[in-house]
Amino acid sequence: MNKFKRLLGGNINIKQYFMVIALVAIVTFFGILSSGKLFAPMNVSNIIFQNAYVIILAIGMLICILTGGNIDLSVGSVVALVGACVGNLIIRQKMDVYLAAGIGLALGLLIGCWHGFWIAYVRIPAFIVTLSGMLVYRGLTITLLAGQTLSPFPAEFKQYSTGFLPDLLGEFNLFGAKLNGFCMAVGVTIVAVTVVVQLINYNNRRRKGYAVGRAGALIAKLVVIGAVVLALFFVLARYKGVPTVLVLAGILLLVYTFFTSSTVMGRHIYALGGNEKAARLSGVKTNGLLFFAYANMGLLAAVAGLVFAARLDSSSPQAGQNFELDAIAACYIGGASAYGGIGTIGGALIGALIMGVLNNGMSINGIATDTQMVVKGLVLLGAVAFDVISKKQTALPAIRLGRKKKAQAGNLAL
Amino acid sequence: MAKNLLEMRGITKLFPGVRALNDVNLIVEQGEIHALCGENGAGKSTLMNVLSGIYPYGTYEGEIYYDDALCQFHTIRDSEKRGIVIIHQELALVPYLSVGENMFLGNERQRAGCLNWNATYEEAETYMRMVGLQENPRTLIKDLGMGKQQLLEIAKALAKNVRLLILDEPTSSLNESDARKLLDLLLRFKREKGITSIIISHKLNELAYVADKITVLRDGMTIETLSQASNEVTEERIIRGMVGREMVNRYPHRDKRPSGDVALQVEDWTVYHPQYTERRVVDGVSLTVHQGEVVGVAGLIGAGRTELAMSVFGRAYGAKISGTLKKGGKELRLTGIPDAIRNGLAYITEDRKGDGLVLGDSIKHNITLAHPAAISNRGVLDKDKELRGAQAYRDKLSIKCPTVEQFVGNLSGGNQQKVLVGKWIFAQPDVLILDEPTRGVDVGAKYEIYQIINDLAAQDKSILMISSELPELLGMCDRIYVMNDGRIIAELTREEASQEIIMNHIMQASKGAIGA
Numbered sequence: 001m002n003k004f005k006r007l008l009g010g011n012i013n014i015k016q017y018f019m020v021i022a023l024v025a026i027v028t029f030f031g032i033l034s035s036g037k038l039f040a041p042m043n044v045s046n047i048i049f050q051n052a053y054v055i056i057l058a059i060g061m062l063i064c065i066l067t068g069g070n071i072d073l074s075v076g077s078v079v080a081l082v083g084a085c086v087g088n089l090i091i092r093q094k095m096d097v098y099l100a101a102g103i104g105l106a107l108g109l110l111i112g113c114w115h116g117f118w119i120a121y122v123r124i125p126a127f128i129v130t131l132s133g134m135l136v137y138r139g140l141t142i143t144l145l146a147g148q149t150l151s152p153f154p155a156e157f158k159q160y161s162t163g164f165l166p167d168l169l170g171e172f173n174l175f176g177a178k179l180n181g182f183c184m185a186v187g188v189t190i191v192a193v194t195v196v197v198q199l200i201n202y203n204n205r206r207r208k209g210y211a212v213g214r215a216g217a218l219i220a221k222l223v224v225i226g227a228v229v230l231a232l233f234f235v236l237a238r239y240k241g242v243p244t245v246l247v248l249a250g251i252l253l254l255v256y257t258f259f260t261s262s263t264v265m266g267r268h269i270y271a272l273g274g275n276e277k278a279a280r281l282s283g284v285k286t287n288g289l290l291f292f293a294y295a296n297m298g299l300l301a302a303v304a305g306l307v308f309a310a311r312l313d314s315s316s317p318q319a320g321q322n323f324e325l326d327a328i329a330a331c332y333i334g335g336a337s338a339y340g341g342i343g344t345i346g347g348a349l350i351g352a353l354i355m356g357v358l359n360n361g362m363s364i365n366g367i368a369t370d371t372q373m374v375v376k377g378l379v380l381l382g383a384v385a386f387d388v389i390s391k392k393q394t395a396l397p398a399i400r401l402g403r404k405k406k407a408q409a410g411n412l413a414l
Numbered sequence: 415m416a417k418n419l420l421e422m423r424g425i426t427k428l429f430p431g432v433r434a435l436n437d438v439n440l441i442v443e444q445g446e447i448h449a450l451c452g453e454n455g456a457g458k459s460t461l462m463n464v465l466s467g468i469y470p471y472g473t474y475e476g477e478i479y480y481d482d483a484l485c486q487f488h489t490i491r492d493s494e495k496r497g498i499v500i501i502h503q504e505l506a507l508v509p510y511l512s513v514g515e516n517m518f519l520g521n522e523r524q525r526a527g528c529l530n531w532n533a534t535y536e537e538a539e540t541y542m543r544m545v546g547l548q549e550n551p552r553t554l555i556k557d558l559g560m561g562k563q564q565l566l567e568i569a570k571a572l573a574k575n576v577r578l579l580i581l582d583e584p585t586s587s588l589n590e591s592d593a594r595k596l597l598d599l600l601l602r603f604k605r606e607k608g609i610t611s612i613i614i615s616h617k618l619n620e621l622a623y624v625a626d627k628i629t630v631l632r633d634g635m636t637i638e639t640l641s642q643a644s645n646e647v648t649e650e651r652i653i654r655g656m657v658g659r660e661m662v663n664r665y666p667h668r669d670k671r672p673s674g675d676v677a678l679q680v681e682d683w684t685v686y687h688p689q690y691t692e693r694r695v696v697d698g699v700s701l702t703v704h705q706g707e708v709v710g711v712a713g714l715i716g717a718g719r720t721e722l723a724m725s726v727f728g729r730a731y732g733a734k735i736s737g738t739l740k741k742g743g744k745e746l747r748l749t750g751i752p753d754a755i756r757n758g759l760a761y762i763t764e765d766r767k768g769d770g771l772v773l774g775d776s777i778k779h780n781i782t783l784a785h786p787a788a789i790s791n792r793g794v795l796d797k798d799k800e801l802r803g804a805q806a807y808r809d810k811l812s813i814k815c816p817t818v819e820q821f822v823g824n825l826s827g828g829n830q831q832k833v834l835v836g837k838w839i840f841a842q843p844d845v846l847i848l849d850e851p852t853r854g855v856d857v858g859a860k861y862e863i864y865q866i867i868n869d870l871a872a873q874d875k876s877i878l879m880i881s882s883e884l885p886e887l888l889g890m891c892d893r894i895y896v897m898n899d900g901r902i903i904a905e906l907t908r909e910e911a912s913q914e915i916i917m918n919h920i921m922q923a924s925k926g927a928i929g930a
Contacts, residue, residue: 208798211817264786264793270775271783277769281730281761282784282837283752341774 018386019334019350026354030361037364038357041239044232049162049311051356052245053079053304057327058334058348059256060300065331066260066273067293068340070126072115074133075301075327079320081137082108082305087150087315090157097157105302111137112298116291126294134324142317151314161310165242179234180241187233191226198222245307252300257345269293273340329376330355333383354379418479419444419578419610420465425476427460427469434460435474436634442578442627447604447611449621452631453656453828453856458614459503461631462580466500467493480578497577501567503586503854509556514538516555517570541569545599560715561592568599579603579611585620586854589715589882590917593617597624616856617883618649630655657858665889666861668868672707672892676743677876678845679703683737685718685725691733695721697900699737703845703876708867710891711880712916718900719880720764723847727761728754741845755784760843762834764850764880766827770834773823777815778804780822780833785841807836811866828859835866846870847878852886864890884913898923
């Protein structure tokens, strides 16, 4: 493990790399078990459709967790309520699709602000506020739908969740496979941009005399990322091209990665989760940030609600059940600390993919839902246990885990 | 010649990459009070953790003889069974349980498998009286002050039939009179019950007061054991042993004296307790700090010094705050902490772990936390600037760390304190309020922090320094205010002030309060 760490340039989050490795292992395992069906172009598109909303929810959930290990239990119900709301407006009232979607998003944001108000300014624990929300919105959903399922949505609405980007470049043949030209172009562009940006960054840092990892490690990393992205887009190109929802999730992932890692506000969220009192005394507007985290979660839950309603082509009173748990699990599997202050958007993405591939892999191999639940539950525990145990061994961030108890055990007081 | 109760021979303890203890020997005689001194990181706490079984037998080299028998403790319970009880610096009491419940936690008084409440409270009361606590044993811990909690820990040790009591910096969070009470208690137990104690402390005057012998550790090695009886104990010798050099002057010299310009002016400042809003914690305080001046605030714990400082710092504490605050002659009406920082104020907390630092984050992020404007453009971080800034402050304050990416939680107390001070200097304030800036910091790091304070004063920054260590105030300050019970009861110049005069003011004022 140490050698591996050094190979990657030292000082990295082993845990996150471990989860990447775990993801690769799971993908390989189910790929072999299903004799390649997992990688079938249609199935890959399906995995994306099935998990886009989990990824969107996990992004919002991660920010809530960062602020101090708080979770939002209501997101599943918000997904249902927003779905019911737009279903009602579009299907029953024949409202314009975009206007209805706008109202759905506003509803989500409003719900988020409601939570934020109680959590940040009245200081009621997030668990309780969102547990209340979970019940309230589910109840409202059933009322709004009168217990029935609304269906179908117009194609104009569905295209944003189950549609594909139009092939602007036309099909072409490669290795005897018919490929969506636009899709391949997108894949190649993404890889090219990533490589160029990374290399420029590397060069800039080296020129300014900052510590940089080994060039070899960077190139190896870029080659692996490039290969994975190209393979993904190659497979997608063999089916119908780039799913619209992949674009949506991709943009959200980029925006929130930038937000958490490169903005003052993002930095303040980490500080708030790491030590709220210290953050407050350092001039961090802790209440405002907490409010933001939940308002933002409400908005993202509404986005997920739209995506999910469009995918199911219906508004159902039972929609979104247990989604909050998938999102929370994704964050924790992806290395977020249950005490706040630690975690990344990339980690949450990997966590969501692990859960998603497990779901899909077991489904196409005919494993029953009951077994699936058992496996997923154990994976969650296993991932977090690995995290806790590996931290104990390095004894670095043990401070936040064991807090005072640990200090008393004298691990810190040398 | 009493017999040896404890002999630790050739103790070596390795942590990954660090030799925390290197062939340490410690001999403690029956019935003595033995002090352990050394800088932070010298290995004092590690040694005591080895002794009490927190680091189980087999994880260290060397032998421990207690009562002439070789000990192989695997857990703290094993050592407690033999009467070795350790009281940690951070107290291990459960705030929402009663005194009695805490006293017998893990050692419950029971009858037929059920808790025996009568015995619990009756016995608790007996032990409490032994340490001079008059409280009801049903009182919740959260309602007791730190001093009483510390005494309670000792009572708890008595309940375990302690023979060897280990105290890790027992007075670090106590004021002088509580500290004195605690030390007197140790002396009494030694006399009356023959209880042997090992006390870890940074406070040299306390050690001189209680200790029969003093063992000095440095870098995980025993330097020497000094005996009070043979008059070997002098402060100079202990300090020399601890730091490995003579400390001629414990307070660095400052050339420049303050200019006449008033920087900070507080007038008729009154603050009420945030929960018990009828309780006045700061009462009509007026004070001034000039440019380039170091002004001290002396007083007992609970005198309202921290409350004064925090309420001035953008109303970070308190309710119904009234009075005027002026900086450079201009009145400030601060709306909150961000506003205070913008207006050039800084408050450096007394509790660096609790509300000063994000321990699970890097030095870099901690240093830049209070002043993100310096490392960002329109809310977007410039990570190059951040790294450069953090490195510059690391070098400036000589924070000892391999990189600024290191977690603050892994630094020693002194270095943590320097990170905390660094964070606030990075925020470019004009007025710095330092609350107990050298608490839990070793002698060497203290000196460095004093130097930082002097440098700041030399740059015409104004410094208000709260400290419970009178010698430190006397050595550092141009003027000293004495606070008691929320009021300023005296203002002394550097020349007028002495420990006796300050304590005298406090005692007189306290008496007045009782008389009224």
